[in-house]
Amino acid sequence: MKNIKKFYILVFLLFVGALLIMAVACNPSDGEEPFKVERDENGNEYVLSEDKDGYDLKYVCVSEEESVTVPEHFNGLPVKSVLANSFRNCSRVKNISVPNGINVKGLAFFGCSSLETLTIPDINYGRLGQLFGTRYFDGTQKTDHDLYGTTSKVYYIPRSLKSVTLTNASNLYSRVFSNCQNLVSIEILGSVDTVGVCAFADCTSLKNLSLPASIKEIDTSGMADCTSLEHIDLPQNLTRIGMLAFKGDKALKDIVIPDSVRALGLSAFLDCTGLKNITIGSGMAYINKNAFAHCRNVENLYFNAKNTEDFSNDAHRIFAELGKNTAGTKVYIGSTVEKVPAYMLFPHNEQEYCPNVTEIVFAENSNCAIIGEYAFSFLRNLKSVTLADGLETIGNSAFCQTNSLERITIPKTVTKILSGAFIGSKALEEIEFEEAGNWKVYTTSTDYVSVSVKNSVANVNYFTDKYRRYDWEKT
Numbered sequence: 001m002k003n004i005k006k007f008y009i010l011v012f013l014l015f016v017g018a019l020l021i022m023a024v025a026c027n028p029s030d031g032e033e034p035f036k037v038e039r040d041e042n043g044n045e046y047v048l049s050e051d052k053d054g055y056d057l058k059y060v061c062v063s064e065e066e067s068v069t070v071p072e073h074f075n076g077l078p079v080k081s082v083l084a085n086s087f088r089n090c091s092r093v094k095n096i097s098v099p100n101g102i103n104v105k106g107l108a109f110f111g112c113s114s115l116e117t118l119t120i121p122d123i124n125y126g127r128l129g130q131l132f133g134t135r136y137f138d139g140t141q142k143t144d145h146d147l148y149g150t151t152s153k154v155y156y157i158p159r160s161l162k163s164v165t166l167t168n169a170s171n172l173y174s175r176v177f178s179n180c181q182n183l184v185s186i187e188i189l190g191s192v193d194t195v196g197v198c199a200f201a202d203c204t205s206l207k208n209l210s211l212p213a214s215i216k217e218i219d220t221s222g223m224a225d226c227t228s229l230e231h232i233d234l235p236q237n238l239t240r241i242g243m244l245a246f247k248g249d250k251a252l253k254d255i256v257i258p259d260s261v262r263a264l265g266l267s268a269f270l271d272c273t274g275l276k277n278i279t280i281g282s283g284m285a286y287i288n289k290n291a292f293a294h295c296r297n298v299e300n301l302y303f304n305a306k307n308t309e310d311f312s313n314d315a316h317r318i319f320a321e322l323g324k325n326t327a328g329t330k331v332y333i334g335s336t337v338e339k340v341p342a343y344m345l346f347p348h349n350e351q352e353y354c355p356n357v358t359e360i361v362f363a364e365n366s367n368c369a370i371i372g373e374y375a376f377s378f379l380r381n382l383k384s385v386t387l388a389d390g391l392e393t394i395g396n397s398a399f400c401q402t403n404s405l406e407r408i409t410i411p412k413t414v415t416k417i418l419s420g421a422f423i424g425s426k427a428l429e430e431i432e433f434e435e436a437g438n439w440k441v442y443t444t445s446t447d448y449v450s451v452s453v454k455n456s457v458a459n460v461n462y463f464t465d466k467y468r469r470y471d472w473e474k475t
Contacts, residue, residue, distance in 0.1 A: 038075070046074050047083075054080040060087050067095040070102060082108045091138075094160070096120075100168045106130040113139035115158045121168040122190070128164065128177050129155025143179050157182075166190060169212070172199045174219075181205055184228075188212055195222040204228060207251075211235055218245045220265070227251060230274075234258055241268050243288070250274050259283045259304075264291050273297060282306045282336040289316045296324040303344075304334035310342040310372055319345055319354055328358035328381070335363040342372030342395065345379060353378045358404075362388040371398045373418070380404060389413050394421050403427055409434060417472040422463040431463060432456035440473045450475075 037045050043061030048054075055074045062068060068090070071079055082098060084107035090096075093112055097119040098104055106125050109115065110133045123131070129143050132155055136142075140156035162184045164177075169190035174197040177186060185208040186200070192211075195218040200206065202225045209223070215235040223229065225248040234241075236258050243265035246252065250273050257264070259281035267290040269275070275295045280287075284305035292298075301322065311318050322345065323329030333340060347353030357379045362368060366388035373395035376382065382402045389411045397420040399405065406427050410417070412435035422428055433453045440448040441462075451467070453459050462468075 054078040056081040069097045107133045117163040119165040126173040293320040322354040323356040330359045339370040344375040359384040415474040431459040
């Protein structure tokens with residue numbers, strides 16, 4: 001009996017002790033209640049932030065308002081965060097704006113089924129969908145943010161959301177906007193230096209994309225399959241465009257690659273079938289395979305790369321099928337070019353050559369000294385070539401198999417014409433030298449015959465028949 005009494009006394013004491021502990025925990029010595037909810041005149045709810053030097057927005061109270069701007073201050077202190085589910089009952093809100101300096105937590109906008117425009121400082125959690133969550137709510141679209149990844153993470157984003165602006169972005173994480181198929185406009189402001197892997201991939205409705213000047217790199221598939229994107233201004237500080245960066249952007253009409261860009265990745269603009277004008281800047285040093293393959297509607301190619309690495313004949317296909325669907329494609333060699341890379345427009349096979357390149361024009365103030373081997377070979381419909389003073393060397397087979405070329409003028413500055421330069425050019429009837437003179441034609445590495453070029457008609461035979469396989473050197 002005594003043991004039973006002792007047991008009940010012990011239970012009672014433990015119960016009283018527990019109550020005392022709870023009382024102390026709920027009433028800290030400084031008198032503050034860290035989770036106490038406070039309200040402003042509009043009914044919005046706030047709680048003190050963890051460090052107690054500001055407030056976190058806990059709940060937004062709206063009735064008929066279509067636009068909501070999160071306050072920057074409450075009770076004289078800054079608003080620091082927008083917490084999860086803060087907008088949980090805001091199904092009518094169409095526009096939300098969050099000022100710079102406020103952190104938006106995941107799930108903050110869960111349930112915003114009518115949202116059309118969203119302006120926030122940054123996406124700190126890596127993907128736009130994390131702001132809306134993984135649970136379905138009315139009016140949403142299932143979005144797979146890991147479209148090109150090894151795992152799949154599904155979020156539900158309002159179908160109504162058309163425009164997002166990041167006003168103070170510090171990072172564009174991999175797949176941050178990937179597969180957001182209803183977004184029409186995205187504006188990025190801030191100090192971002194890299195567009196992450198697949199950051200905008202498969203945003204199939206995206207028409208307007210604005211990037212900050214700070215961007216230096218567009219990573220793999222950064223804007224791939226944005227099939228509605230018609231135009232983009234690439235930042236002037238950009239130095240690298242990664243592989244597949246713009247692959248499949250079929251609505252893109254013009255692309256200007258800034259002089260700052262040094263490297264263009266594998267298949268960077270593959271299948272951009274809507275492209276009409278391509279401009280390659282002076283700083284380009286390396287262009288990888290298939291960079292502009294299957295861009296069949298290009299009308300003008302402006303090539304300004306000062307001295308890019310030679311294109312390989314090993315199926316590089318840089319411009320495979322360039323202008324295939326056009327009535328004629330013009331290639332302009334800019335004044336900054338010092339050498340036309342070997343195999344520039346060379347085909348991998350008969351089906352992939354640049355069939356409708358009809359004209360090649362070198363700038364009047366050209367600095368180009370060399371046309372690399374096979375640079376303009378197999379251009380079946382090439383009819384006009386305008387070379388400029390300053391050119392010194394025409395490489396091996398540079399214009400071979402240009403079956404529609406009837407006439408070409410060799411500038412007086414040319415001192416070397418290497419073997420097969422015009423071989424197989426069946427329509428060629430006239431090769432005019434701006435300056436008559438004597439040339440050495442090397443039948444072996446040391447032996448040569450002297451040839452005097454005078455009139456334009458007689459010169460054709462030298463290059464298409466009699467001495468077509470030999471190197472020429474001006475004396």
